Amino acid sequence: MSWQSVPQYPQYQDPNQQYNYGGGNPPQGGYGGYPPQGGYPPQGPPQGYPPYAQGGAQPYPQPYGQGPPPGGYAPQPGFIQPPPSAGGYGAYDDPESQPKNFSFDDQSIRRGFIRKVYLILMGQLIVTFGAVALFVYHEGTKTFARNNMWLFWVALGVMLVTMLSMACCESVRRQTPTNFIFLGLFTAAQSFLMGVSATKYAPKEVLMAVGITAAVCLALTIFALQTKYDFTMMGGILIACMVVFLIFGIVAIFVKGKIITLVYASIGALLFSVYLIYDTQLMMGGEHKYSISPEEYIFAALNLYLDIINIFMYILTIIGASRD
Incomplete structure (x- = not known):
């Protein structure tokens, strides 16, 4: 609603003056003939809005569709303006102020992968050298291996089959628990072969x-x-x-x-x-x-x-x- 459409109130009109509601300086005592206290519009702008424009500009409020009053928009009470930066968007365009990504990055994944590999490797070596010590220091195990040489060829076949399966078939070495089953069979067969071979020394x-x-x-x-x-x-x-x-x-x-x-x-x-x-x-x-x-x-x-x-x-x- 513009000032031109505001209805006139006879009790506040001055017949000796002509008021320009479209601009210019308002007369003493109010805007457009209205008294400074009471009446319409209320004295001063609403809370949180900028003060009325001075120097002959249109009084507040502006006609609909003509944008904010001169002087720009004033933020609401309690709003904190971000500090300016080179990017022009305040503190929010600063990479240091962006939220950190707490997901696992490549380095953390790689460290977990290395720990898992060495744990598996340690288990394999314990089984293998334990079998070697058993064959070398226990005469009963050594005699049993010499009297049953067919176990050597069975272990050799299991070792070759499991090793080639894990090396050539991606699904075998990636699917759990199939990969651990094949790795366990391979380690057991290789440990037996190592123990039999170590009996010569x-x-x-x-x-x-x-x-x-x-x-x-x-x-x-x-x-x-x-x-x-x-x-x-x-x-x-x-x-x-x-x-x-x-x-x-x-x-x-x-x-x-x-x-x-x-x-x-x-x-x-x-x-x-x-x-x-x-x-x-x-x-x-x-x-x-x-x-x-x-x-x-x-x-x-x-x-x-x-x-x-x-x-x-x-x-x-x-x-x-x-x-x-």
């Missing part, structure tokens, strides 16, 4: 091989965590070296000798030591070019387990060949 030699393997694996793991060299880019080179090593192993089967056994075992220990660094950095992720998915904790534990077992077997072979 003296207990002192087995203990020496266990100590050397533990020291080597610890040193290589620390090196893999601290080094700036990215071994994850060496996958193709390691595969080529493994093919050559397998061919050399086939030749060593037919060519007997202490020297070729020492050379073969030394190359094997060195190759799987590099593989241990490679698999450790794949598991760690971070700044390395390639990394393994956190869902592949069974596969990561299997890789590290095979690396450590092979290092142990080749070190034990070196100690045995040196003795012979």
Whole structure:
């Protein structure tokens, strides 16, 4: 409603004056002839609104559709204006003032994945070296294994089937509890094979091989965590070296000798030591070019387990060949 449409009240009209309701300075005593107290409109603007415009502008309120009164909008009482910033939107465009995201980020997921892998690996190593100690120090177990050689071939078949299933079938190594069942069968079969193989050596030699393997694996793991060299880019080179090593192993089967056994075992220990660094950095992720998915904790534990077992077997072979 505009000022022109306000009805006139005779008791407040002054016949000696002409009032301009569309602008200009209002006469003394009120706006448009209205008294300063009482009457219509009420004295002063409503609470929370800006004061009336001065200097001949239209009095408050403005006609509908013409926007706010001159001087801009004044905030309501109690409203706190955000401090200005370079972005122009106050404190709300400051990244530091945004709410923090408390969801798990990649680093926390990776740390949980590493803990799970090493827990699984520790369980596998305890079972394996426990079986080795049982076969080496208990004569009854050693005699039973020698009198039932068919168990060796059964364990070898179970080990190959479970290892190939976990390596080739993604559903087997990712679905729980199937992955733990296959990993448990593989660990049991591999532990039996390791125990039978360790019966050819003296207990002192087995203990020496266990100590050397533990020291080597610890040193290589620390090196893999601290080094700036990215071994994850060496996958193709390691595969080529493994093919050559397998061919050399086939030749060593037919060519007997202490020297070729020492050379073969030394190359094997060195190759799987590099593989241990490679698999450790794949598991760690971070700044390395390639990394393994956190869902592949069974596969990561299997890789590290095979690396450590092979290092142990080749070190034990070196100690045995040196003795012979």
